[in-house]
Amino acid sequence: MPEGHVLHRLAQRIGELFDGHPVQVSSPQGRFSESAALVDGSTLRNAEAWGKHLFIDFDAPIPTEVLHIHLGLIGSLGIAPTAPAIGQVRVRICDGQWAADLRGPQLCRLITVEQKALATQKLGADPLRADADPERTWQRVHRSARPIAALLMDQSMFAGVGNIYRAEVLFRNHIDPHCPGRQLHRESFEAIWADLVALMAIGVRDGRIDTVRPEHSPEAMHRPPRVDAHGGEVYVYRREGQPCLVCGAPVRHEVLSGRQLFWCAPCQRQH
Known part of the structure; x- marks a missing residue:
């Protein structure tokens, strides 16, 4: 989708x-x-x-x-x-x-x-809209027992966020995808939101999803570019079993709330 x-x-x-x-x-x-x-x-x-x-x-x-x-x-x-x-x-x-x-x-x-x-x-805050109200979303996240990885896919909270952006912003901000919303620190929520705003704007500009930082690009790491019709250069999405670009541990995969979840356990420990 x-x-x-x-x-x-x-x-x-x-x-x-x-x-x-x-x-x-x-x-x-x-x-x-x-x-x-x-x-x-x-x-x-x-x-x-x-x-x-x-x-x-x-x-x-x-x-x-x-x-x-x-x-x-x-x-x-x-x-x-x-x-x-x-x-x-x-x-x-x-x-x-x-x-x-x-x-x-x-x-x-x-x-x-x-x-x-x-x-x-009925829709939540859209990171690409100037009229977005992330404070309302934070209040709902802060009261929820559901994991943040599930909340990010809830369109009544985060409108427009899908599986790729969900996996990537959690990795980029070192956040455990299983962390319940009510245990998520306010600073972590604000980091997620700011990252969504920045990354999704790049997606609008370029017409593809790229989430890796310059130091982890194929050129910087001397690795082959990623080949996948679902997006550009990413850290964990659809990379299960492959080495994490940051720590080298295998990228993990599971089904959470009916959707495919990808993450790196050593890198994603924060709440």
């Missing part, structure tokens, strides 16, 4: 290409034709991401003027110069020069501005 930086990157690109422009909205696949017709020909006025959700606002003379998208596990939103639609395109947004094609989303619906507000109220 795409992590939050992917949705923010898509929102930026949609804004660059379509904001303030009349657009054609269609459903080549046919499953969204009725809804697409309601905003077809209207002006796209804003695209924004909140966590793993994308909201595209149209200047349409109807109550349902916001396209709400969640890509889920297999969804994609490709943006390219206009050409005939290929495959199962649920929604196409086009201005004659560029087309944004949505395929296989978990969620795709037209909603009102009020429904959008209700949807975002």
Whole structure:
């Protein structure tokens, strides 16, 4: 499932290409034709991401003027110069020069501005949003008996954080992933948050997840670059059994709260 930086990157690109422009909205696949017709020909006025959700606002003379998208596990939103639609395109947004094609989303619906507000109220602080409120998240973390590795994946607390960023920020800050939220030190929480803000912004800029510090890069360590379609250079994610880039111990792996967890026991002892 795409992590939050992917949705923010898509929102930026949609804004660059379509904001303030009349657009054609269609459903080549046919499953969204009725809804697409309601905003077809209207002006796209804003695209924004909140966590793993994308909201595209149209200047349409109807109550349902916001396209709400969640890509889920297999969804994609490709943006390219206009050409005939290929495959199962649920929604196409086009201005004659560029087309944004949505395929296989978990969620795709037209909603009102009020429904959008209700949807975002259920989401936690997004490290990529200027209006994020990490204090509210800290208060919930501080009261929880759940391990911090599980809390980081809770979208009602940390919107947009996925498995890669979860594993990597815990490693980079030496934090035991099994530490209950109520035992996590305030300084550790603030370090996690600051790291998420910095790393996810780099993800938006570069379009990939890189988390290793310069001294642990392939060039500095004279090692081959990592080859993995899931991300760039990382410390522990999907590196189970391989030597830790810092201490050399084997990277560990387990399933925690239904998701794959990767960590280094010697390096991650802090709370």
